[in-house]
Amino acid sequence: MPRLAIIGLGLIGGSIGLALKRAQLPDLEIVGHDAEWGVNRKARKLGAIDSEARTPESAVEGATLTVIATPILQVRPVLERIASVLGEGVTVTDTASTKRDVLAWAEELLPDTVNFIGGHPIAGTEQAGIDAADADLFQRRPWAISPSIRASEQAIQSVEDMITLTGARPTIIDAAEHDSYLAAVSHLPLVVSSTLFSLVSGSQAWPELAALAGPGFESATRLASSSPSLSHDISLTNRENLLHWLDRFDEELRRFRGLVADAGNQEELFEAFATVQTARDAFLEAPPEKPGPDRPTDTASAGERMMTFMVGDYVVRRTKELQKLMDKRESDAEQRRKRGGR
Amino acid sequence: MPRLAIIGLGLIGGSIGLALKRAQLPDLEIVGHDAEWGVNRKARKLGAIDSEARTPESAVEGATLTVIATPILQVRPVLERIASVLGEGVTVTDTASTKRDVLAWAEELLPDTVNFIGGHPIAGTEQAGIDAADADLFQRRPWAISPSIRASEQAIQSVEDMITLTGARPTIIDAAEHDSYLAAVSHLPLVVSSTLFSLVSGSQAWPELAALAGPGFESATRLASSSPSLSHDISLTNRENLLHWLDRFDEELRRFRGLVADAGNQEELFEAFATVQTARDAFLEAPPEKPGPDRPTDTASAGERMMTFMVGDYVVRRTKELQKLMDKRESDAEQRRKRGGR
Numbered sequence: 001m002p003r004l005a006i007i008g009l010g011l012i013g014g015s016i017g018l019a020l021k022r023a024q025l026p027d028l029e030i031v032g033h034d035a036e037w038g039v040n041r042k043a044r045k046l047g048a049i050d051s052e053a054r055t056p057e058s059a060v061e062g063a064t065l066t067v068i069a070t071p072i073l074q075v076r077p078v079l080e081r082i083a084s085v086l087g088e089g090v091t092v093t094d095t096a097s098t099k100r101d102v103l104a105w106a107e108e109l110l111p112d113t114v115n116f117i118g119g120h121p122i123a124g125t126e127q128a129g130i131d132a133a134d135a136d137l138f139q140r141r142p143w144a145i146s147p148s149i150r151a152s153e154q155a156i157q158s159v160e161d162m163i164t165l166t167g168a169r170p171t172i173i174d175a176a177e178h179d180s181y182l183a184a185v186s187h188l189p190l191v192v193s194s195t196l197f198s199l200v201s202g203s204q205a206w207p208e209l210a211a212l213a214g215p216g217f218e219s220a221t222r223l224a225s226s227s228p229s230l231s232h233d234i235s236l237t238n239r240e241n242l243l244h245w246l247d248r249f250d251e252e253l254r255r256f257r258g259l260v261a262d263a264g265n266q267e268e269l270f271e272a273f274a275t276v277q278t279a280r281d282a283f284l285e286a287p288p289e290k291p292g293p294d295r296p297t298d299t300a301s302a303g304e305r306m307m308t309f310m311v312g313d314y315v316v317r318r319t320k321e322l323q324k325l326m327d328k329r330e331s332d333a334e335q336r337r338k339r340g341g342r
Numbered sequence: 343m344p345r346l347a348i349i350g351l352g353l354i355g356g357s358i359g360l361a362l363k364r365a366q367l368p369d370l371e372i373v374g375h376d377a378e379w380g381v382n383r384k385a386r387k388l389g390a391i392d393s394e395a396r397t398p399e400s401a402v403e404g405a406t407l408t409v410i411a412t413p414i415l416q417v418r419p420v421l422e423r424i425a426s427v428l429g430e431g432v433t434v435t436d437t438a439s440t441k442r443d444v445l446a447w448a449e450e451l452l453p454d455t456v457n458f459i460g461g462h463p464i465a466g467t468e469q470a471g472i473d474a475a476d477a478d479l480f481q482r483r484p485w486a487i488s489p490s491i492r493a494s495e496q497a498i499q500s501v502e503d504m505i506t507l508t509g510a511r512p513t514i515i516d517a518a519e520h521d522s523y524l525a526a527v528s529h530l531p532l533v534v535s536s537t538l539f540s541l542v543s544g545s546q547a548w549p550e551l552a553a554l555a556g557p558g559f560e561s562a563t564r565l566a567s568s569s570p571s572l573s574h575d576i577s578l579t580n581r582e583n584l585l586h587w588l589d590r591f592d593e594e595l596r597r598f599r600g601l602v603a604d605a606g607n608q609e610e611l612f613e614a615f616a617t618v619q620t621a622r623d624a625f626l627e628a629p630p631e632k633p634g635p636d637r638p639t640d641t642a643s644a645g646e647r648m649m650t651f652m653v654g655d656y657v658v659r660r661t662k663e664l665q666k667l668m669d670k671r672e673s674d675a676e677q678r679r680k681r682g683g684r
Contacts, residue, residue, distance in 0.1 A: 122556040142554055171553075178554075184542050185555040189562035191598055192538055194618045199587075199594040200526050201621045210625060211513075212484055212520075213527040214464040216568075219561040220531035225622045226558075228615035235602045235611060245541075246599045250592065252541040256533055257588045260577045269577060273570035276536045279543045280567045283552060 001029045002310035004162075005063035007056050007078055009034035009043040011124060012095045013069030014133030017048030019166035022135045025303050028310065033059040034130075035070075042130050057085045064313045065158060067119075068094040072233035075102050079109045087317055091115040091155040093162075097182065097230065098237040099146045099175035106148055115155030118146035118175055120182075121168055128227045138168035146175040154309060161306035165299055183241035187234050188249060191242065193223035194231065343371045344652035346504075347405035349398050349420055351376035351385040353466060354437045355411030356475030359390030361508035364477045367645050370652065375401035376472075377412075384472050399427045406655040407500060409461075410436040414575035417444050421451045429659055433457040433497040435504075439524065439572065440579040441488045441517035448490055457497030460488035460517055462524075463510055470569045480510035488517040496651060503648035507641055525583035529576050530591060533584065535565035536573065 004020070006013045009032050017030055032049030033056055034040050040052040053059035060066045060082045068078050075094050086092065092114055096102050099118045106116035123141040125132060143163045147156050156172075163170040173181075200209055200217075235242055259269040346362070348355045351374050359372055374391030375398055376382050382394040395401035402408045402424045410420050417436050428434065434456055438444050441460045448458035465483040467474060485505045489498050498514075505512040515523075542551055542559075577584055601611040 122554055125557070141556065144554065177550075181547065181551050181554050184545065184547075185551050185559045188542075189538060189559050191602070192534060192595070193558075193562050194615060195591065195595045195598050196531060196534055197622050198598075198614070198618045199591055200530075201618070201625065202594075203526065205523065205526075208519075209523050209527050212464055212486065212523050213625075214466070214483065216466075216565050217527045217531050219564045220535050221622060222561045223558050224618045225626070226615075226619065228612055228619050231615040232608065232612040236608060239602060239605070243599065243603055246595070246602070249537065249541055250595060250599075252544075253534070253537045253588070253592060253595075256537050256540075257585065257592075260533070260581060260588070261585055263581070266574065266578060270570055270574040272540070273536060273568075273573040276540045276543075276566045277568065277570050280539050280563060283543065284567070 001027050002307065002314045003029045003031055003063045004310070005053070005059040005066040006030065006032045006049060007034075007059055007066065007068045007082075008070035008074070008095075009039050009048065009130050009133075010069065011128050011130070011132045011137070012121060013067065014043055014046065014048045014130040015123075015135065015137040016067060016069060016095075016121075016166060017043060018046065018133055018135035019138060020162070021047055023165045023299065023303055025165075025307050028307065031059050031063065035074075039130050043133075046130065046133065048130070048133060056081045060085055060090075062087070062317075064090055064310045064317075065162065066090065066092045067162075068092065068096075071227075071229050072096040072098060072102070072237055073229075076105045076109070079105055083109050083111065083114075086111065086114050088113045088320075089115070089313065089316070091117065091151075091158055093117045093119040093145070093159050095119055095121055096237075097186065097234050099144070099178045101237040103146060103148055103175045112150060115151040116148040117151050117156055117159045118148070119159065119163070120144040120146075120178065121163075121166075122186075123168070128230075136167065138163075138166040141168050143168035143170050144173045144178050145170055146173055146178055158306050158309045161302040161309075164302040165306065167299075179238050180241045183238055183245045187238055187242050188245040190223045190226060190231055190234065191246065192249065193221050194226075197221040197224035343369050344649065344656040345371045345373055345405045346652070347395070347401040347408040348372060348374045348391060349376075349401055349408065349410045349424075350412035350416070350437075351381050351390065351472050351475075352411065353470050353472070353474045353479070354463060355409065356385055356388070356390045356472040357465075357477065357479040358409060358411060358437075358463075358508060359385060360388065360475055360477035361480060362504070363389055365507045365641065365645055367507075367649050370649065373401050373405065377416075381472050385475075388472065388475065390472070390475060398423050402427055402432075404429065404659075406432055406652045406659075407504065408432065408434045409504075410434065410438075413569075413571050414438040414440060414444070414579055415571075418447045418451070421447055425451050425453065425456075428453065428456050430455045430662075431457070431655065431658070433459065433493075433500055435459045435461040435487070435501050437461055437463055438579075439528065439576050441486070441520045443579040445488060445490055445517045454492060457493040458490040459493050459498055459501045460490070461501065461505070462486040462488075462520065463505075463508075464528075465510070470572075478509065480505075480508040483510050485510040485512050486515045486520050487512055488515055488520055500648050500651045503644040503651075506644040507648065509641075521580050522583045525580055525587045529580055529584045530587040532565045532568060532573055532576065533588065534591065535563050536568075539563040539566035 030049045031051050031053050032043050033053040043049045056078050068075050103118050121138050121143045123138050160170040372391045373393050373395050374385050375395040385391045398420050410417050445460050463485045465480050502512040
């Protein structure tokens with residue numbers, strides 16, 4: 001039976017499993033592995049995976065498509081472990097929030113015959129773990145993919161199909177571009193939000209302040225509740241872009257500070273706030289074209305195509321294995337004949 | 343009939359009207375006035391007010407309790423206009439986001455016989471206007487009140503009762519303290535959020551960035567959609583406190599920037615994020631004691647007490663008016679007698 005492996009069964013890995021199971025693909029087996037053993041069982045009970053694997057190696061054994069959904073810094077050790085077990089021509093993707101380092105690790109560690117396609121679902125909440133997993137997590141969200149140079153068109157298509165099946169919208173983007181864009185819309189807000197909460201909650205008057213905090217404070221600091229290892233890994237693997245945006249943010253903050261301080265020029269301050277409000281309202285009302293696949297997004301055909309690909313790959317690999325067995329049998333027979341002839 | 347006046351029928355004024363109407367106080371007339379004429383009719387149709395007044399002056403005529411729910415900078419001109427019309431011993435409150443300037447204006451403009459009690463419901467959304475008004479807006483939210491020195495205990499109690507009736511929790515706080523606390527938990531986040539959106543949406547790559555923006559970006563920049571006049575008025579009337587917190591924020595941002603930049607000391611960066619996450623989770627799970635009234639919050643007794651106060655005041659004022667009429671009649675008769683005697 002064609003097999004899909006998910007390594008890392010937290011919010012993202014668990015939600016991918018739930019979304020794919022809901023798509024009810026015939027004859028697809030989803031094998032899962034999480035470093036925390038209790039999580040494997042929970043994922044199976046929740047219906048996110050069909051079977052549990054004890055190691056990353058055993059999870060990818062015989063898998064046509066592998067999804068690595070671990071924390072960013074865990075992707076490298078996972079690639080190291082599975083590199084020698086991956087079958088020829090299989091496809092591997094990941095879900096890490098930064099892509100350049102991940103692509104470099106795949107290039108360094110995986111055999112040339114493996115199709116690596118970096119991935120990043122732009123979804124999630126500040127909650128983490130299998131308990132927060134949700135089949136709807138990816139609905140209508142963008143899901144960036146950055147294929148390695150060696151990845152085949154067919155492999156890219158199968159990852160796009162898998163993404164479409166989760167309800168998300170696949171969009172191909174260069175890994176370096178991805179990281180520079182995400183620094184602005186995701187990693188900078190993360191640090192700004194954390195800074196804001198750190199400052200205010202570190203104040204001596206925090207008990208009084210907290211009692212007066214309203215919904216505005218809660219949403220402005222929501223990202224401060226993100227997993228610290230996610231925030232850390234992002235900062236580490238996207239440092240240059242993040243520093244660039246932090247510096248630009250600091251400049252813009254000084255501009256606003258200047259306008260607030262300038263009692264003689266209140267019109268300009270009003271204009272600055274009005275410009276921002278207008279821009280954000282426009283963004284909310286008519287968001288810029290969200291990326292979509294170049295090919296049709298029909299989930300039924302995506303499922304069919306993905307399964308055809310996976311079954312095809314499965315059959316090819318089975319044939320190769322049979323061929324190997326037959327070759328071996330023949331060479332054994334040859335050996336025996338030779339020995340018998342001596 | 344005892345009368346309550348609401349001047350300014352936007353999100354806050356409209357929601358106060360809706361919440362008080364829902365409390366179904368017997369014989370309370372709510373008169374409303376908004377500078378935009380169409381809003382008055384809409385407010386009446388929505389059931390936020392019983393009757394429309396053409397001017398602030400006519401709204402407060404005969405009103406025992408007046409709520410000024412205009413934009414901050416409109417509070418002063420409204421006080422100027424109503425000062426001479428307010429009856430003796432009546433109570434006036436407001437809903438502005440900053441309190442020190444408002445208290446100073448009241449001190450300067452209102453007659454000594456008027457009880458002024460500054461107020462600030464810590465509620466609201468980034469939406470504005472009567473169309474967004476909601477009877478539930480204040481449920482379980484803190485509502486700060488800063489009474490002027492001259493305000494009577496009874497007047498303070500009646501404002502607390504009105505607040506309790508809207509579902510909010512009144513808490514007495516010094517005006518200067520209020521402004522310094524709110525600078526941290528409300529006005530700083532407003533400027534930070536606006537700065538973030540301004541920077542990113544001003545980027546040349548904005549179309550690409552916007553397409554990749556996720557829910558984190560949306561919540562971190564939610565406050566950037568606030569009314570620009572609100573943001574402007576807050577910055578103007580709370581400038582010193584806001585600048586103070588902007589400077590502290592900038593320092594904390596530099597600390598985080600330093601940790602991100604310091605490749606040799608990744609543990610400290612992780613610790614910083616972990617500390618923030620832990621603190622925010624604690625804040626969400628067990629928020630510091632939200633302020634509550636010293637007196638019982640039973641809304642039934644709050645309504646009864648407020649009405650007793652308002653009816654009492656109404657009767658006292660009617661008696662005074664009758665007394666004046668009788669005095670006048672007597673002095674007229676005296677005049678006539680004198681004239682007749684000549």
